[in-house]
Amino acid sequence: MTRLTDRSRQQKQYLWRRANGIEVFADPAPVRAHIQKLMGWGMTLEMISQGADCSGQAVRFIVDGTFPRAKAELAQRLLAVDHRPRPSQWFALAIGARRRIEALNAMGWQSQYLAERLDIYDRVRLQLMIKQPRIRYTTWHAIHELYEELSDKPGPGRNTMVRARNRGLMPPLAWYDIDIDHPAAIPSRAAIxxxxxxxxxxxxxxxxxxxxxxxxxxxxxxxxxxxxxxxxxxxxx
Known part of the structure; x- marks a missing residue:
C-alpha cells in the first residue's frame, strides 16, 4: 500500500474541502485586529498562541502581515481566544486577580490573611504580584477559588474594610453579574x-x-x- 507524503495529504485535503464548499483560507485582517486588541489589553503573543493551541510564529506572522491569508481553522481558533484565562496558558491577565483581592479587602479580609491562604510569602509580595500586568495562571486560579469561598462572607478586619472603601475599592456585590476579568469592565455602584x-x-x-x-x-x-x-x-x- 502506497503511503501519502505530508504534502500529498495536504493537497488532497485542500481539494476535498474546496469541492465541498468548505472555506480553507480566511481574511487575516479581522484576526489581526482581534490579536492587536488582545495585545492592547496586555496579553502576549505567547499567551494568545497557547490559548489557540498554535505556534507563536504563526500568530506573529499574521500580526506583521507575513501571511497574506490565514487558514480558516486557525483563524477560528484565534478569534475564540479572549481575555479569560485558560489552563493551557502559562500566564493570565492580572487585572481580575487584583480586583478580587481588592474586593475581599473591601469586605474586611486582610491582605496578610489572603496571602497566607494562597501560600504567598506575605501581603507585600501579594500586592506586588497583582499589580503586575500578568500573573501565573496557577496563581490566578488560586485567587479565583479563594474569592469564590470568601466573597459572600464579611471579614474580621473593620479597619481593612474602611481603608479599602476610602480608597474607592468595590466589594464583591459591585461585581455581581459583571465579568470581573474583562479589562474594560466597570463595577456597578448601583448594586451597592x-x-x-x-x-x-x-x-x-x-x-x-x-x-x-x-x-x-x-x-x-x-x-x-x-x-x-x-x-x-x-x-x-
Whole structure:
C-alpha cells in the first residue's frame, strides 16, 4: 500500500474541502485586529498562541502581515481566544486577580490573611504580584477559588474594610453579574446602597459593622441614641 507524503495529504485535503464548499483560507485582517486588541489589553503573543493551541510564529506572522491569508481553522481558533484565562496558558491577565483581592479587602479580609491562604510569602509580595500586568495562571486560579469561598462572607478586619472603601475599592456585590476579568469592565455602584433609608450617605466613615458583619448607618445610630437619652432624662408627667 502506497503511503501519502505530508504534502500529498495536504493537497488532497485542500481539494476535498474546496469541492465541498468548505472555506480553507480566511481574511487575516479581522484576526489581526482581534490579536492587536488582545495585545492592547496586555496579553502576549505567547499567551494568545497557547490559548489557540498554535505556534507563536504563526500568530506573529499574521500580526506583521507575513501571511497574506490565514487558514480558516486557525483563524477560528484565534478569534475564540479572549481575555479569560485558560489552563493551557502559562500566564493570565492580572487585572481580575487584583480586583478580587481588592474586593475581599473591601469586605474586611486582610491582605496578610489572603496571602497566607494562597501560600504567598506575605501581603507585600501579594500586592506586588497583582499589580503586575500578568500573573501565573496557577496563581490566578488560586485567587479565583479563594474569592469564590470568601466573597459572600464579611471579614474580621473593620479597619481593612474602611481603608479599602476610602480608597474607592468595590466589594464583591459591585461585581455581581459583571465579568470581573474583562479589562474594560466597570463595577456597578448601583448594586451597592449609597444612602440609608433616612438618606444619610453610606460612606466608609458612616458605616457601623456589627460582630456578625451586618452594616448599618452610624448617623442613624447616633440619632436613635440621642432620642433614647432624651426620653431617659425627661421627667415623667
Amino acid at each position: 446602597r449609597s444612602h440609608c433609608k433616612n438618606n444619610h450617605a453610606l460612606s466608609p466613615d458612616n458605616i457601623l459593622i456589627s460582630s456578625t458583619g451586618h452594616q448599618s448607618c452610624r448617623e442613624c445610630h447616633r440619632i436613635r441614641n440621642r432620642a433614647s437619652r432624651r426620653r431617659d432624662t425627661t421627667p415623667a408627667a
